[in-house]
Amino acid sequence: MSDAIHPTALVDPRARLGARVSVGAYSVVGAETMLGDDVELGHHVILEGRVEVADRARIGHGCVLGGAPQDLKFKPETVSGVRVGVGTVLREYVTVHRATTPERWTEIGRDCLVMGLAHVAHDCRLGDGVIVINYAGITGHCQIGDRVTVGGLTGMVPFTRVGTGAYIGGMAKVNADVPPYMMVEGQPATVRGVNVVGLRRCGIPAVERIREEVPACGPVLELIDFIGGAIRHGICGPPRGGIDEPVADAEGVAD
Numbered sequence: 001m002s003d004a005i006h007p008t009a010l011v012d013p014r015a016r017l018g019a020r021v022s023v024g025a026y027s028v029v030g031a032e033t034m035l036g037d038d039v040e041l042g043h044h045v046i047l048e049g050r051v052e053v054a055d056r057a058r059i060g061h062g063c064v065l066g067g068a069p070q071d072l073k074f075k076p077e078t079v080s081g082v083r084v085g086v087g088t089v090l091r092e093y094v095t096v097h098r099a100t101t102p103e104r105w106t107e108i109g110r111d112c113l114v115m116g117l118a119h120v121a122h123d124c125r126l127g128d129g130v131i132v133i134n135y136a137g138i139t140g141h142c143q144i145g146d147r148v149t150v151g152g153l154t155g156m157v158p159f160t161r162v163g164t165g166a167y168i169g170g171m172a173k174v175n176a177d178v179p180p181y182m183m184v185e186g187q188p189a190t191v192r193g194v195n196v197v198g199l200r201r202c203g204i205p206a207v208e209r210i211r212e213e214v215p216a217c218g219p220v221l222e223l224i225d226f227i228g229g230a231i232r233h234g235i236c237g238p239p240r241g242g243i244d245e246p247v248a249d250a251e252g253v254a255d
Helices: 196-201 211-216 218-228
Strands: 033-035 050-053 064-067 081-084 095-097 105-108 182-185 190-194
Touching: 050 064, 064 081, 081 095, 095 105, 190 196
Parallel strands: 033 050, 050 081, 064 095, 081 105
Antiparallel strands: 182 190
């Protein structure tokens, strides 16, 4: 066990701590916690239930990980947990709730940044390199692809999917799936354009050539597959008829 544990912290002796772990004042580390090497916990952090935090992750002051889901159907005896990936940073007062079904996990990938007072609900899965900005609320069962940015004060309905490289503007109301590499904003969120910066960071050719390269462009094929799987909420689309809302066809896919 690390010697960088504040004397006021409560660390259960059954918790497994890697090398060079630091635990701040008044933090509580539960019996089923696993912390990798070089993990830093701030002050007043609570890790309860089954929580796994990978190497070099940083958990900010006041964070609560592993708390019971805010789901009326949840049974307290359910064995489930939270996983946080390598190098991920959770800033002050972030909350991440454990999954609702046995042996399942709420997961945040590697090298993510979840900013202060954001919430990641039960059964969510965030990919690698995701940025969640202050006060955003990601509700239960959402799936967020790699390198997605979720704007501050954004809210999502449960089971929302957000594709790779998408950008969600601040204060968006996301009530439909967000296609890969798109930029959405508004209430409800609608597509405003292509995330050009995100595409460039992925090494994708210039946006002007995408239509010409449809047969051979991997991201376009991913986009088509993603839209085909939009069964529950449809797809965020452009404004239609002066109303900024998704318009779904008979199969649940927005025009």
